[in-house]
Amino acid sequence: MSLTEAEIRLAAFIAVVMVxxxxxxxxxxxxxxxRRRWVxxxxxxxxxxxxxxxxxxxxxxxxAVWASTNGxxxxxxxxxxxxxxGVVGFLLxxxxxxxxxxxxxxxxxxxxxxxxHHSDLEFDFTTALRFHPLEILLSMLIKFVIIAALGVPVxxxxxxxxxxxxxxxxxxxxxxxxxxxxxxxxxVVVTPDMxxxHHSWYREETDSNFGxxxxxxxxxxxxxxxxxxDGHRNMTIGLEAFRQPRDQRLLALLLQxxxxxxxxSVR
Numbered sequence: 001m002s003l004t005e006a007e008i009r010l011a012a013f014i015a016v017v018m019v020x021x022x023x024x025x026x027x028x029x030x031x032x033x034x035r036r037r038w039v040x041x042x043x044x045x046x047x048x049x050x051x052x053x054x055x056x057x058x059x060x061x062x063x064a065v066w067a068s069t070n071g072x073x074x075x076x077x078x079x080x081x082x083x084x085x086g087v088v089g090f091l092l093x094x095x096x097x098x099x100x101x102x103x104x105x106x107x108x109x110x111x112x113x114x115x116x117h118h119s120d121l122e123f124d125f126t127t128a129l130r131f132h133p134l135e136i137l138l139s140m141l142i143k144f145v146i147i148a149a150l151g152v153p154v155x156x157x158x159x160x161x162x163x164x165x166x167x168x169x170x171x172x173x174x175x176x177x178x179x180x181x182x183x184x185x186x187x188v189v190v191t192p193d194m195x196x197x198h199h200s201w202y203r204e205e206t207d208s209n210f211g212x213x214x215x216x217x218x219x220x221x222x223x224x225x226x227x228x229x230d231g232h233r234n235m236t237i238g239l240e241a242f243r244q245p246r247d248q249r250l251l252a253l254l255l256q257x258x259x260x261x262x263x264x265s266v267r
Contacts, residue, residue, distance in 0.1 A: 005059070005061045005158050005161070006059065008158070008162060009158075009161055009162050009165060012162050012165065012166055013165045013166065013169065016165075016166045016169045016170060017125060017169055020125040020169055020170060020173040020175065021125060023173065023175045024124055024125065024173055024174045024175055027175055027176045027177075028174050028175070028176060029174050029175055029176040029192065029193070029196075029232055029233075030122075030123070030174055030232065030233055031233075033122050033123075033124050033174050034122060037120065037121075037122060037126060037248060038126050039250070040130075040248060040249060040250040040253055041120070041126035041127065041129050041130040042126060042129055043250050044116075044129060044130050044131060044132070044133070044250070044253060044254075045129035045130070045131070047133050047254075048131060048132075048133040048136040048137075051133050051136070051137065052133075052136055052137060052140055055137065056140055056144075059140070059161070060140070060143050060144065060147060060157050060160075060161055061154060061157050061158055061161070063143070063144040063147040063148050063157075064147050064152055064153065064154040064156075064157040064158075065154055066148065067147060067148045067150075067151045067152070068151070068153065068154055071151075072148055072149075072151055073147075073148060073149055073150050073151015073152070074149065074150050074151055075088060075089055075150055075151040075152060075153070076151035077151070082153060082155070085151075085153050085156070086152075086153045086155055086156035086159075087156075089150060089151075089152030089153055089156040089157070089160075090152075090156045090159065090160050091214075092146075092150055092152070093143075093146065093147070093150070093152060093156075093157070093160050094160070094164075094211075094213050094214050094217070095217055096142075096143075096146045097143075097164070097212060097213070098210055098211055098212075098214075098217040098218075098221075100139065100142055101210040101211075101212070102210050102223070104135070105206070105207055105210075110135075110138075112256075112257040112258075112259075113132050113134055113135040113138070113257050114131075114132075114135055115239060115242075115256065115257075116130065116131065116132040116135070116253050116256050116257065117130050117131050117132075117135075118199060118206065118238065118239055119238055119239045119241075119242040119247065119248075119253075119256065120199070120237065120238060120248075121237055121238040121243060121248065122174075122237055122238075123172065123174060123196055123199050123237050124172065124173060124174040125169050125172055125173045125174070126172075127172045127199070128168040128169045128171075128172035130253070132253070132254070132256070132257060133254075134257065163213060164212060164213050167189060167190065167212060167213045168212050168213075170189075170191075170192070171189075171190040171191060171192050171194065171195040171212070172192065172195060173192050174192070175192050177191060177192065177193065182194075186215050187215065188214075188215070189213065189214070189215065190209070190211045190212060190213060190214070190215050191215075193227075193232060194209055194215060194226075195209055195211075195212075196228070196232060196235070196237075197209050197225050197226075197227065197228045198210065199237050199238070200228050200229075200230075200235050200236065200237065201236045201237065201238055201239060201240055202228075202229065204225075205225060205228055205229070207223070208223050208224065208225035209223065209224060209225055210223055241259075242256070
């Protein structure tokens with residue numbers, strides 16, 4: 001019996017989570033990471049997944065099927081062969097996610113949703129799961145529009161969704177990679193040390209390293225920052241405005257977008 005796209009994506013996601021959890025235990029980058037956060041962080045992704053599946057059962061692949069069936073989108077109009085169309089579609093989707101991430105930092109209303117992710121006071125693979133359900137829904141709608149407008153092939157969308165889920169867990173992991181390996185890897189994929197900078201409480205570091213998957217866009221558009229100013233072991237993770245234990249509870253995270261405005265981070 002063949003597996004569905006959702007089943008393949010879930011299997012890949014679980015496999016990466018298990019590997020990263022093991023590596024965090026064996027090779028931690030930062031010591032003393034609290035696991036009490038895991039309940040709230042994992043609950044967030046469960047809620048978001050249920051909501052998305054109820055509203056959009058076919059997910060992003062459904063948008064790609066629609067575009068292919070109706071010949072919609074730029075790539076369908078060009079008549080490119082499946083392989084080059086898939087490669088171009090994958091790259092354009094990743095570029096679109098990069099710019100979407102920047103917009104979610106720049107627009108106050110969108111930042112209120114996205115700051116739920118940044119308000120985690122620590123950084124491990126569960127941080128990759130901590131997104132507000134409304135942000136996930138909005139991101140999915142944006143992705144539908146992009147896929148339809150570009151006409152990204154179905155297989156490319158499937159591969160992209162699997163890779164994006166896997167790399168998001170990988171680059172949020174509290175894992176200490178050998179410096180030489182990290183230096184090489186960050187030319188082809190966003191590494192944990194590269195993305196951890198993005199979770200600093202300093203504004204100029206929060207507004208850097210926006211890539212989730214491919215690292216090239218940050219270098220190309222001058223948002224790349226190699227290292228945090230305080231070093232990876234001593235840097236402060238999270239946001240200045242949400243540092244109390246009550247701010248990290250599940251209900252508080254769900255209600256956080258409605259909280260009053262406050263400084264995004266230390267400047």
